[in-house]
Amino acid sequence: MNLLLLGPPGAGKGTQAKRLEDAHGFVQLSTGDMLRAAAAAGTEYGKKAKAVMERGELVSDEIVIAIIGERLEQPDLKDGFILDGFPRNVPQAEALDKLLASRGLKLDAVIEMAVDDEALIERISGRFTCSSCGKGYHDKFERPATEGVCDKCGGREFTRRADDNAQTVRSRLEVYHKQTAPLVGYYGEQGTLNTIDGMAAIDDVARQIEEVVKAA
Numbered sequence: 001m002n003l004l005l006l007g008p009p010g011a012g013k014g015t016q017a018k019r020l021e022d023a024h025g026f027v028q029l030s031t032g033d034m035l036r037a038a039a040a041a042g043t044e045y046g047k048k049a050k051a052v053m054e055r056g057e058l059v060s061d062e063i064v065i066a067i068i069g070e071r072l073e074q075p076d077l078k079d080g081f082i083l084d085g086f087p088r089n090v091p092q093a094e095a096l097d098k099l100l101a102s103r104g105l106k107l108d109a110v111i112e113m114a115v116d117d118e119a120l121i122e123r124i125s126g127r128f129t130c131s132s133c134g135k136g137y138h139d140k141f142e143r144p145a146t147e148g149v150c151d152k153c154g155g156r157e158f159t160r161r162a163d164d165n166a167q168t169v170r171s172r173l174e175v176y177h178k179q180t181a182p183l184v185g186y187y188g189e190q191g192t193l194n195t196i197d198g199m200a201a202i203d204d205v206a207r208q209i210e211e212v213v214k215a216a
């Protein structure tokens with residue numbers, strides 16, 4: 001099954017994508033993670049993307065469409081995938097439709113995670129990740145059971161994203177409302193859109209998503 005998680009930064013897309021990976025074996029496809037990996041590796045497009053990401057703006061459609069196009073060729077996606085952070089605007093959504101159709105694939109469901117803007121700033125500014133396994137945590141909402149030790153892998157190093165600061169978050173939210181929110185209408189017209197309450201607790205959000213998955 002192929003899913004798309006749609007929602008502003010901090011809506012919980014990454015958290016829920018990881019749960020879906022664990023529960024169903026679908027593979028998370030996060031263009032943000034791919035761009036951060038490219039930036040850390042210092043590749044040509046990684047260097048270009050890094051500066052754009054630090055400003056909270058969108059990396060060029062050409063780059064992200066090429067990354068996703070290549071990723072969709074990999075053989076590990078046969079049980080399904082979860083798109084997280086792509087598409088981010090209507091031209092990317094149109095390109096995705098073409099990429100999927102040319103591979104005989106389709107989206108089974110688009111899940112919009114609706115969250116209030118005020119909650120997002122708090123959610124984003126407190127988040128951090130295990131450097132070893134990538135498990136996500138939050139200063140207020142989800143701390144490791146033992147302080148300083150990852151629940152999942154026992155790792156002791158954690159990282160915070162460079163673009164999770166108040167100023168960059170504000171431009172990321174602005175970009176979301178201007179460029180990404182129109183995708184709600186786009187997928188509404190296609191008949192694949194399901195809107196869930198992203199303000200609920202993490203387990204409740206996961207339950208709502210499971211219902212959509214069962215019905216898809």
Ligand code: AMP
Nearest residue numbers: 031032053056057058059064085086088
């Ligand atoms: P994310 O991890 O999804 O919050 O993405 C972090 C940053 O990566 C964004 O603020 C953008 O600068 C860039 N990015 C991720 N996905 C895309 C995309 N589909 N199109 C353009 N830029 C993207």
